[in-house]
Amino acid sequence: MQDLSAVQSDLQCRNCAGQCVYDPSQQALVCSSCATRYGLETDRDADAATEFEFDPDAPEADPIETTQTRVHHCETCGGDVVFVGQTLSERCAYCDGPVVLATSDTGYQTKALIPFRVPDRDAQRAALDWVAGRWAAPSSLTSVVSGARVAGLYVPFWTFDSEEAVNYWAKYKVRRNKRTVTRSTSGALRIRFDDLLVPASPHVTPLIRDGILHDFDPRRLRPYRPGYLAGFGAERHHQSVAEGLDANAEDKDLLIRNRIKGHVRKSGVHDIRYTTGTSGIRYRRILLPVWILHYQYDGTPMKVVVCGMQGRTFGERPFSWIKLAGYAALLSALTIGFGLAWGAGGLL
Template sequence: MPPDSTDRVVADQADLSCANCGGHCIFSPTQGKLECTSCGTLRPLETPGDGDAAPEFAYDPDAPENDPPELTHGRIHQCRNCGGAVLFVGAALSEHCPYCNGPVVLGPADAGYRTKALIPFQADRGFARRQMRAWVGKRLAAPRGLPELLDDARLVGLYAPFWTFDSHEALTYWAQYTTGSGNNRRTRKTSGALQIAFDDLLMPASPHVTPLIRDGILHDFDPAALRPYRAAYLAGFAAERHHQSVAQGLAANAPDKDLLIRNRIKRHINKSGVHAIRFQTDTTGIHYRRILLPVWIAHYTYDGTPMKVVISGIDGRTFGERPFSTWKLAAYAAAMSAAAIGLGLAWGAGGLL
């Protein structure tokens, strides 16, 4: 019977019971431990193997994948709007999708790939709300009442699925660049070879991990902070399992990798106006990790438009969608126009002296 079967889930649920009073435990980001919601007893989660969470796994695209999906019987919730499948460890904590805020229903058994490691939540709910309040306070032309609206926003802690990829790229490229200007403008051709090594390239492992969510955590990732996957870290939070094979993950993230390669080629050519880039690459040394990373997602609605703010569960870095106040924008534009006119008049008066 696979490790992620019913027996595994039952054991996970039992492991979340407080040894002191039998109450339900959740993971405390501030304590870094399981905390009983009834009596407050703390239980450490550190193990001697915590330092072994960072190793990567080799992948050979010419060989069959040796990491098959496994069936999970648990509290899998399916979103009726976006289709996201979210796992709740312990009692279900929400009736809404962490990604889109749509209604969710308890779904059937779910086949997914085993998570290799995760970075536990370090920013708690209170800290996330303070970061969100600080973020909105710095937004120019924010509508009146927006801070209070965000204070009432539904805030959900989610472990989002990501990949890390390593690879070595042996490139041959062809491109064009421009020289001169006006009648002397010329287009030149160039070609060359380039070696690129990608190390811990962090990529989303789900179509529900939007650029906003990715950017909310991208700069915080440190492989040394990874810990071996344990269900106890998920207690009190939602999580999306990995559903992509390695080949699917590489294919889904190929456009982003292609963009990175093209930018490296531009820097290597070191000319202005580089364009029409073509390249061939021999990719070797592929290694990967399946990991979960923590984010807080706040959902709110302004004038009937749903919006979200994402706060990193690692250090509180905040990104978000926000409305603009029309009258404030008009006031800023008028002030800038007045300043420009005043500067022009002052400049002209100075020229007459």
């Protein structure tokens, strides 16, 4: 990210000297004063999908850099959100906690991002539609959420590629007459992982990743430019590549075990052990857009998250215990009625 003064100059309208913000609906910078539009397309947009090779036995090539930017440090969750342009916030985009303002940040250079395509009004509407469709939700929930604050944020992610040469040992169960017998097996397979999407921040929860961001299309990536962040917050990359790979280890282990189960093609596969030789590691440091809507219900903080690319929505919600009790009573009545009708039919 560029120096603060340079960013301010880049975002100044050439027509009236006003400040510009990024408008997702126009996919461009738009002057807040005179509405002049500035496109952000470049001849090198296709290069944003470039992947970078990583050798675990060599020093990392990415230097850590310190820049003068508007940094909001959350006093509740510890998140650091960077703002460019003149947009400021008094609340954390991740947890809605209070923030304190600083003017420097240390992190790794952002390689690329996918710009916002969903404007805030559409994100608010998507959140309300999601809430309205919740089963057994309190009747007042829609009105509570309609007054909630929505924050636009670019969150840091990795994409990882690798080739895995796997040797495995496992057990499985078979039926022999009336007995279940355990057998052992072993084998080898090669697995190619392509664009595994990995959060690069502890603040990016499974709600954000698995709920709305699991469909990643590298063709939407664009080279990092401050203009895309104008009017939005962003968390910088603070993980090294090695740390990112460590963060992906648990998910990768689960994927490998599932591939082994499919390779064995037996039921009851268990006690899986394996070794793997990893090669061909490639990565990207990217930012992905999300809208986070914070609200409180009966004093409990909750949030609804909307993907800034296509509007997919997922979130946290309360239940109405009165409605749940009513549904349970209705289900019990239907079950009893069905049982009586079935019994009466059997007597005829």
